[in-house]
Amino acid sequence: MTLYVIGVGPGDPSLITVKGLEVLRDSKVVTGWGSVIERFSSYIQGKQVIRLNYKEEEKQLNEIMKLAKNENVAFLNHGDPAVSDFQLLNKLKKLCMDNRVELVIIPGVSSIIRALHIIGKDLSEIVFLTFHVRGEINYDEIKKFLNTGRGILINPEPYPDGVKRIALKLKEYGCNFITLTIMEKLTYQDEKVYNFNVDEIITRDLKFSDLTIVYIPPCSFS
Template sequence: MQLGTLYGISVGTGDPELITVKGLRYLQQADVVAFPAGIKGKAGMAEQIIAPWVQNQQATLALDFPYVQDNVTLTQAWEKAAERVWRVLQQGKTVAFACEGDVSFYSTFTYLAQTLHQHHPQVKIEIVPGVSSPAAATALLGIPLTVQKQRLVILPALYTVHDLERALDWAEVVVLLKVASVYDQIWPILQKRGVLERSWVVERVTWPEQQIYADLQNSPTLKLSYFSILIIHVQP
């Protein structure tokens, strides 16, 4: 029997209409639609985003990816998820894995695909690109992400606060992901640099409850959701 294909599908940042035409076609043609399992019994982000598109006859597969930094636990989860996907592909069925934002941009899919490839290199994996959070946030703000010769640095802030000063020295535009839990540490650095006026936090961009915090001069602390992004125009 021919093996099924695994598709990694970018589903955009929240608004279900941000999925691409190709992504939607692959998603709806798949035998099985997979996504990261939510926590505490709630549907995960990708699962919520694709809810309007999944067909009644499609099977779903919620895969567990724990929110921890411990490599052993993470590797075990990727192995288990890859094994579950493999069992479906072995039956000749296709699997579409829905990924919030863009699939190649700080995404769990990368680890799933790598693990599957390691154990079963014969499996065909196809990736559909999509709308990432920096693209969605700048569109909402009505500002360009970059123009002309501007240099852009993107940092996953949770792990890289120590790199921020260097990024501000070097780039004209700095984007911080995973900023929620370190926002209070970052604010004094932005204040010292005089860039708070040209900084924006966008929370849950393209969701109905999306929130923009512009001009952060009076916001030394913010209680933010994990799904928050900070954009800094370093130069006026």
């Protein structure tokens, strides 16, 4: 059978695509991280639900593969998997190949798209970076794109001080005068947008949600 990875959008459940919702309705098994599953609770009654958690991930993914041999499985993915979940996607691709399960990705609205609407920019005016990954973070990626004339949209590390860690690096590069746009929980009912300059973030020790996207405007330095 088929494992459908459905990009369900950035937060507001009505931003799932019509196609994604149809596949979700037709699947007997639904999986995903708890917070994403939660958003679609009204559509998953009567289905077998596997709420992923980091500690049991490997075991759970194997269980999903076993189920996917006999049933269609809907894997609900925050935003779109090609934007900030490539590590998981690569794991799923390999598992599906090993288990001869078909993998179909249904594209979704990315929170990056919503962020672009808020800052009034086009995707061709920014570069996207993600620090929302497992493994070592290379902060110098920021420096590489800071003076290309493009702004940077970035997922900070998913900790309360993730934005501050970026601000500290920007100060190190001599970009402490620029103002960052910090977007929390995009399209959720409690979506928030802030503007703070780098020094403010550091001195006020500002903390943010782990669902945060930051816009860094271009900064020329030598």
